Amino acid sequence: MEAFAYVAPSSIDEAVAELARHAKKGHRTQVLAGGTDLLVQMRGADIEPRILVDIKNVAETNRLHLGNNEIFIGAAIPSAVLNENAELVELLPGLLEAADLIGSTQIQGRATLGGNLCNASPAGDTIPAMIAVGVSCVIAGGKGQREMPVEKFVVGVGRNALEAGEFLVGLKIPRPKSRAADAYLRFTPRTEMDIAVAGCGVSVTLDAKGLCKEARVAIGAVAPTAILVPAAANALIGTTLDDAALAAAAAACSDAASPITDKRGTIDFRRKVVGVLCRRATAIARDRALARKVLGV
Amino acid sequence: MSESIDYKLVGTSPVRPDGVDKVTGRAQYGADLNLPNQIHGKVLRSPHAHARIKRIDTSRATAMPGVYAVITGEDFPPPPEHGDVGGEAGGSIGDHARNIMARDKALYHGHAVAAVAARSLRIADEALAAIEVEYEVLEPVLDLDAAMAPGAPLLDENCFTKNLPEKSDKPSNIAEVMLLSRGDVDKGFEEADVIVEGEYRIPMAHQGYIEPHACIANTNEAGQSTVWCCTQAHFDFRAITAKVLNMNVADLKFIASEIGGGFGGKTVVYLEPLAVLLSRKARRPVKMKMTREEVFRATGPTSGTHCKIKVGAKKDGTLTAATAWMAYEAGAYAGAPMGPGALTVFVPYHLENFKVEGYEVLVNKPKVGAYRAPGAPQSMHAMESAIDDLARELNMDPLDLRLKNAAEEGTRASYGPKFPVIGLKECLRAAKAHPNYTRALPEGAGRGVAVGFWFNFGLQSSAEVHVNENGTVTVVEGNPDIGGSRASMCIMAAETLGVPYESVRTLIGDTESTGFSNSTGGSRTTFATGMAVVRACEDIIAQCRARAAVTWGIDEDQVLWVDGQAIPASGVNDELKPLSLADIAENAAKTGGPLLSRASLTAKGAGPSFSVNIADLQVDRDTGKIDVLAFTAIQDAGRAIHKAYVEGQLQGGAAQGLGWALNEEYIYNADGIMENAGFLDYRMPVASDLPMIDTQIVEVPNPRHPYGVRGVGETPIVAPLAAAANAVRDAIGIRIHDLPLSPPRVLAALDAAAD
């Protein structure tokens, strides 16, 4: 790990100003949240010096708000803190499950959803879960704030849509209605301390008769970025989420996947398994939605 | 089963004497020592799997500020032409020298081609980047079939296959063959009612010790060096370093640090000669430590293998004949554990007719090193899978089939001699009687059993015993403590002397302060070094009796040693008060001076150790993922000195064996570059992947050891491979011959069977 400069601004404006100042000087600048990706990278191959802008002192990035219509999760809140919030876990079990899969207890003491998203790994666990629940990314920069649907945020392997001088402030999520729920499953050969070979996030909203009104299905680790699979959602909407619907959604996920063969799995294996995950995650989301009569307002 | 002998301490599980320092972080491991003025050594490694080194230009690196020394193969004396490296890390010393630093050829991706020592790691890295190496890239030879094929590119033009019936004059990648046979296999197969055959492949796997190799060398102006390092064998390291650098062993002092795992892998020398040479040039202490990536790419995993087995049996299960063909990857230089693989393949069974053909093959991968029971897990995986298939064909319980054919005392072992007292049948019976063998399995799960074995070794050991002035005892011996051996030495010393465990401390001497000992390897330490400790304690007892005789003014043969005290022989001098070890020590000045003893030996009579494992696995039929539901490791320990540490050996071996069976493998690309050189993708199991491993220690004492010890360190890794494979066979009804049983392989097999 090489020498670097470190700044810890205490407001959004200050952070934006720091990012702009260094960008102007042509310094290599990186935002630091939990550091569980960044520090590993700095100790590994990428040893060139950089300036770290730590966003953990910014109030807004630590804000957690469970509103009547909307939930806000600050970009710098560690996964462990989120999972200690019983109401949040009750509202978004799938997203929180994904956050709970990151590394180990120690890692989760630092790892953030924002970092997982910005790091833009094809295998990042919370990204498909975020896509499934319709996260909107709140971005701050020199020109003020903007919002962007999460499925547009990751643009390639390790690349996100942030422009120079911008950073992610937090995530906005529509508060799930009654009879709505999400789920996330990943496949890893080990039980933990592993990286997803395939992942699938699903959210479903049922009507009073148990028919699926809305659905979002997203898959991870089987393409350069996590992707929304509208065909899978369409296979679910209007059904009771019976076996046939689940099988159709699974097939749609397998079709949408464009995996590679590598040390972690073959193309065939990943295609097949992502479908299995879709089937199983949808069943979990369905059962949760059925169990959840009245939620929210 | 076990003789009832009333031991006070043998078989208990006291707290280890080195425990507090280890759990509080005070213990010093390989990379923990820092010396004033130390600089940092780093290795330049070949980016090619197979290349001729045409030219190395170090001038730019040497001229860089902050760089103190740069070395290449040219700085070494020519590799010794004679001599082998003993122990379980095989091969010639010359090849070890070439492995430590490439000379004219780089034979694997990661092979050391130069090294630097610099003020900081950053400068060292920059200096490495400034070294220019001109390579002539050659076609790599990456698998056994390709390497053995006629016309394959050669790793070594001077390699002529050893042990061929007729001496070969054509160079080959086949370094050595081994042929074993007994009886008439054709006749045996004719007599068989059932014959099973199978062909099994297993890729290279690494020991995966948590602590990477590290050392620090300090050389003075007289050319004398002191080396601190993490090693299983500081005396062997001294010997090899001396030979590789053409030094006098008396000019080298090796001090073993605490060790964070070795499993055989730290019996092999990599960094130490480099650090000595760099520090000689730089005139400063040079510290070197490998990264995890270097450990994977450039230290010795165990062989990838290809085995073919054929076994025949009569309807009643009697084995009539068996043949085995096996090829072991040696990596870049000869020294693969093909020999032990061939010698163990049929070892559990009474077999009149068999034939074994073994090949050791050079490939452009790292030179393999010892890994627990080197060679046996692979060949016995093949045989124990075939025996499982045979039991199914015969409709016999797999333990009954094994019991019917099991070797026992007097059986002529497939490797030659007649077995002494062994505990295979006892282990098989214990498995049959174990509740875990008959417990109902959950829906879709499978159960597999397999037998494991290791010879165990004796070799040389030394020990000294000092009695302090208050009667406490210091044991000094020369075997780095990997698995709790200090505690076992303390138990054996305390039991022999008749004193409390807490009054004995054991320390590991460096190469100048204690007598020679071979490695902590071959499952020999508790057996051989323990024997030396017991003998030295018996000498202390003899001295104590003499001192008591002087004190009492009676004849020595009138003094007995009972329960840690000298007592007068009954009837004659009943009025004399017994003298404890403390009494005698306090009075030592008047009776002849301090109490001190030593023993050194080449231990004979190591007791072979058999095991039986029971694995319960669940297979996810949609994803191919395997969960380990339960695992039971049963093993003959001879006698367990420290019970919990014997259980720990059984559990650790099971964990490693299961990792090897289920997910671990070296994955290479077409250029011979390992693609998973890190723990993320080299998937050893984590704690949550495994259930609590149940253990049962069987005790069939080894009559050649004062407390009946057999070695226990290596056998535990042998059986899990086949036990797991057999459990998968039981669960899904499909025999998957190759390992690891990773989800993609299992799912592909399920899919193929469904088609």
Ligand SMILES: Cc1cc2nc3c(=O)[nH]c(=O)nc-3n(C[C@H](O)[C@H](O)[C@H](O)COP(=O)(O)OP(=O)(O)OC[C@H]3O[C@@H](n4cnc5c(N)ncnc54)[C@H](O)[C@@H]3O)c2cc1C
């Ligand atoms: C042992 C271990 C196990 C792991 N296991 C998993 C796992 O199972 N699943 C998984 O998905 N990941 C895993 N990870 C990766 C990592 O922990 C997660 O990606 C984590 O969520 C990253 O969050 P962080 O806050 O630590 O990010 P950081 O390391 O701080 O940042 C990651 C990247 O995002 C950028 N960044 C962070 N926050 C912002 C922001 N607000 N605005 C702009 N850019 C930002 C940083 O500049 C950096 O490039 C593991 C890591 C380790 C070390």
